[in-house]
Amino acid sequence: xxxxxxxxxxxxxxxxxxxxxxxxxxxxxxxxxxxxxxxxxxxxxxxxxxxxxxxxxxxxxxxxxxxxxxxxxxxxxxxxxxxxxxxxxxxxxxxxxxxxxxxxxxxxxxxxxxxxxxxxxxxxxxxxxxxxxxxxxxxxxxxxxxxxxxxxxxxxxxxxxxxxxxxxxxxxxxxxxxxxxxxxxxxxxxxxxxxxxxxxxxxxxxxxxxxxxxxxxxxxxxxxxxxxxxxxxxxxxxxxxxxxxxxxxxxxxxxxxxxxxxxxxxxxxxxxxxxxxxxxxxxxxxxxxxxxxxxxxxxxxxxxxxxxx
Amino acid sequence: xxxxxxxxxxxxxxxxxxxxxxxxxxxxxxxxxxxxxxxxxxxxxxxxxxxxxxxxxxxxxxxxxxxxxxxxxxxxxxxxxxxxxxxxxxxxxxxxxxxxxxxxxxxxxxxxxxxxxxxxxxxxxxxxxxxxxxxxxxxxxxxxxxxxxxxxxxxxxxxxxxxxxxxxxxxxxxxxxxxxxxxxxxxxxxxxxxxxxxxxxxxxxxxxxxxxxxxxxxxxxxxxxxxxxxxxxxxxxxxxxxxxxxxxxxxxxxxxxxxxxxxxxxxxxxxxxxxxxxxxxxxxxxxxxxxxxxxxxxxxxxxxxxxxxxxxxxxxxxxxxxxxxxxxxxxxxxxxxxxxxxxxxxxxxxxxxxxxxxxxxxxxxxxxxxxxxxxxxxxxxxxxxxx
Numbered sequence: 001x002x003x004x005x006x007x008x009x010x011x012x013x014x015x016x017x018x019x020x021x022x023x024x025x026x027x028x029x030x031x032x033x034x035x036x037x038x039x040x041x042x043x044x045x046x047x048x049x050x051x052x053x054x055x056x057x058x059x060x061x062x063x064x065x066x067x068x069x070x071x072x073x074x075x076x077x078x079x080x081x082x083x084x085x086x087x088x089x090x091x092x093x094x095x096x097x098x099x100x101x102x103x104x105x106x107x108x109x110x111x112x113x114x115x116x117x118x119x120x121x122x123x124x125x126x127x128x129x130x131x132x133x134x135x136x137x138x139x140x141x142x143x144x145x146x147x148x149x150x151x152x153x154x155x156x157x158x159x160x161x162x163x164x165x166x167x168x169x170x171x172x173x174x175x176x177x178x179x180x181x182x183x184x185x186x187x188x189x190x191x192x193x194x195x196x197x198x199x200x201x202x203x204x205x206x207x208x209x210x211x212x213x214x215x216x217x218x219x220x221x222x223x224x225x226x227x228x229x230x231x232x233x234x235x236x237x238x239x240x241x242x243x244x245x246x247x248x249x250x251x252x253x254x255x256x257x258x259x260x261x262x263x264x265x266x267x268x269x270x271x272x273x274x275x276x277x278x279x280x281x282x283x284x285x286x287x288x289x290x291x292x293x294x295x296x297x298x299x300x301x302x303x304x305x306x307x308x309x
Numbered sequence: 310x311x312x313x314x315x316x317x318x319x320x321x322x323x324x325x326x327x328x329x330x331x332x333x334x335x336x337x338x339x340x341x342x343x344x345x346x347x348x349x350x351x352x353x354x355x356x357x358x359x360x361x362x363x364x365x366x367x368x369x370x371x372x373x374x375x376x377x378x379x380x381x382x383x384x385x386x387x388x389x390x391x392x393x394x395x396x397x398x399x400x401x402x403x404x405x406x407x408x409x410x411x412x413x414x415x416x417x418x419x420x421x422x423x424x425x426x427x428x429x430x431x432x433x434x435x436x437x438x439x440x441x442x443x444x445x446x447x448x449x450x451x452x453x454x455x456x457x458x459x460x461x462x463x464x465x466x467x468x469x470x471x472x473x474x475x476x477x478x479x480x481x482x483x484x485x486x487x488x489x490x491x492x493x494x495x496x497x498x499x500x501x502x503x504x505x506x507x508x509x510x511x512x513x514x515x516x517x518x519x520x521x522x523x524x525x526x527x528x529x530x531x532x533x534x535x536x537x538x539x540x541x542x543x544x545x546x547x548x549x550x551x552x553x554x555x556x557x558x559x560x561x562x563x564x565x566x567x568x569x570x571x572x573x574x575x576x577x578x579x580x581x582x583x584x585x586x587x588x589x590x591x592x593x594x595x596x597x598x599x600x601x602x603x604x605x606x607x608x609x610x611x612x613x614x615x616x617x618x619x620x621x622x623x624x625x626x627x628x629x630x631x632x633x634x635x636x637x638x639x640x641x642x643x644x645x646x647x648x649x650x651x652x653x654x655x656x657x658x659x660x661x662x663x664x665x666x667x668x669x670x671x672x673x674x675x676x677x678x679x680x681x682x683x684x685x686x687x688x689x690x691x692x693x694x695x696x
Contacts (some may be wrong), residue, residue: 070533078531084524088322098310101532
């Protein structure tokens, strides 16, 4: 559905997009994950022809994307990072206006607007002006304005920024429903939990480049980390820590605030070996947690820095 | 036409802030209407001086002169007492005391130098008519007597009566000028500059700034609506708003001064104000491209409207303003609008020669309009490229 090849975008000496290539298929929820300034929004703006670029190719629905590709634009819905609505209009009027840019038939539009209002659950706020809405409701209105015309492709650029957890969950559920109804979704975020929860395929961006892409499983398979074990221990000396590090399958051991944080490889048996070691050396321990690797771990291992750095 | 409709909705939303200017304007217009002189002379009638006629002799010529004088003056009967005559003059019971001394008739007929005695209120225009009448009657009497030495005084008096009985028809050639020069409609159209500027800047700049918000613009760019289409719809909405504001404000002038509609001057007042409306509409558009915050619109609106109106002669006539102030004002369209208005108000003939100065002012306003649009387009393009 979206084909981006070797996209290069420069702001003076700064390379915002460094030969970025993406292939987004019909029906998927594609996540663009990366820290702030990684080039996510620039990529989206180039894809939508809001920004010119220095080199590369962009195709949407099999056609070259240009500022006057109005037929393609008719089937795209966009939810911007910032809330883009008229303060002067009510919730209903706002959705009706933006839907009206795509749908001219009045009765058809009325039906779509009502559906969009139901979809984002703003039925009780139809006559409210945006200034009277909370941050979460405002975000939902922003989404309704972008999707009311039932586009085939919906691009959401960090739609949950500064939203409370309850509203965030509602937004994510809504996006999943849109996808089930047949829309292809492109979702950008720097929240890895959201991308993990929502996206079927993910591209991780850093410094304008795709550093990894694939399904969650494929991404996690790219790294050596298999499991992160946290053990509440009473005390341990430096020599014992060193011995732990030398156990088979253990990648690293850290002693942080009376907790042992052990990263192990993908081979099974690391946890048993660690517990045996603690018993043998009579090191008292309490609760034990085990976590599978996250996208943050993928990002950390590939770039050497945290996603939210 | 979704953009057009929403733009009109935004105008309606700003109705309150705009209507304040209209209410103030109408209040002042009503005040001017109530205090301005509505009765303007349309026919000529000679003003009659009030004259105290004291004759120390009662010859047929003097009697004839009194009769002749009474046609063009009001003769007030007063006793021949110095104090009473002075009081009458002081209290303006009379403006002219004419005394005919004893032997005056004989002196005139014999070519003597005896003169009439007069006491007058200074700087009184109607007294000039009395002087003219006196000179005319007695000089004519002297002329007849010189050419017909045997003529009796009665014969002379009847000849003079016949000679002076003619009247001069007076036609008012400046009827239209009298209607609009310094009239209510002139003041109204001058003051219209303030209200029209305030209403248009508040309305158009605010609406355009809303549409110029970056996020909303991006939504529009992403939609299948062509950018030219969006611009045309916005332009249509702004023109409708400007036209409606103009029509409403001009309509009030017709309500308050219905007589002004029939004058030819009104046609040019309307053309001038319509051009001014276009000019201020383009200025409002320019302001919307420069300003960053909606909160600043009101402040900028007051600054521009009040500032330009004060120095351009909207509140104080241009003839009372300092030449340096007027030179500065000439860099604003309001100055040329007021100048054209004042010139139009004084027009009595509408040939090219008479209209040319007013049309010149209107042309300069058109040039301002073009300049504002050009600057706004350049700034708009730059901003588009930057964003």
